[in-house]
Amino acid sequence: MPDPTRPRASLRTAVVWEVLQDALDRRVKATGRDALDVLDTGGGSGNFAVPLARLGHRVTVVDPSPNALFALERRVAEAGVADRVKGVQGDVLGLFDVVERGGHDVVLCHGVLEHVDDPAEGVRNTVAALRSEGVLSLLAAGLGGAVVARALAGHFKEAKQALESSDGRWGSGDPMPRRFTADQLVGLVEDAGLAVAAVHGVRVFADLVPGVLVDTEPGALDALLKLEAAAAELPAFQALATQLHVLGETPGATGV
Known part of the structure; x- marks a missing residue:
């Protein structure tokens, strides 16, 4: 869920959260467990990890930055979820130096592929971190x-x-360092052995609209959020998005 105290931030996360929460709900129903094991690669200071922990899930954040992990530790303590969030220093290409293979119901790979030398290996590692029935949430910069x-x-x-x-x-x-088309990201996910469940454009309009309009016009933020949601699944508008989100599922999880 987007942080309600940061309404402008919702423009950057609302579409992803809606898709991700639906995937989480389906995994909870399928597993019969209220709490899932989530791996957040490149999770930084916990923009996704903290809200996920508030929902009751157990989250491991892997990030190469000690400063980001220090901020994460402080943030989870303030949120009262320190018992459900663990931060470890590492990166997606050396993922199994710090986490186990096949141990997670959901893996987040947000804002990571742009910065690694081998995006294909990065995606393969995230998939290898999933259980036999699991979900990958992939978010990357759009061309x-x-x-x-x-x-x-x-x-x-x-x-x-x-x-x-x-x-x-x-x-x-x-x-x-790098941007992707939707076809490129879909190809990476499928080549790693997952079925693509959904593709969404993120920030199709948000980065093009003058901030003053959103901040001063009554109801503008809500209207823009609805417009973003309406355009997110349309390929013509995905091609214009600042970011692209791909949801991949293991063959066993597809159709759950």
Whole structure:
């Protein structure tokens, strides 16, 4: 669930949370357990881990940053869920140095593939961390959103470079190491042995709309959230999204 004290943050997480909570509910029903074992790779300070723990799930956060893990420790203590969240230092390519294979009902891989040398290996590792019936939530930077954003800012050469480059970067000053199309992410998930249950565009409009409109117009935030939700499953709008979310399921979990 998005943090109600940070309404603007809901623009970045609402679509993902809706899909993820539905997947969690289905796994709870299928397993007969109220608490699932969740692995959050690259989970940082706990933007997803803390709300998941509040729902009663056990969450292991793997992140390479000691500072992020320190912030996570402080945040889970403040939220009163320290008994359900564990943070360990590591990364997705060395995942099994710090966690067990096949020990998790759900794995989150959010904002990770953009930063690893081998995205395919990263996805394979997340899948290997799942139990025989499990769910992968994959969130990564989308190519189309970056191209549109550079073009609307008047940086047409950079937009073209991002469109044509193999990594989706618009130049040496681009802070994002890699971006993906929906087809590329779907391919990574399927090649790792999962069935794709859903694909959603995230922040299709949110990053293009002037913040002043959302902050000052009555009802604008709620209307924009509804618009984002309506567009998220449409391929034409997924191609324009800042981020792309893919939900993958092991063959045993499909159709649950």
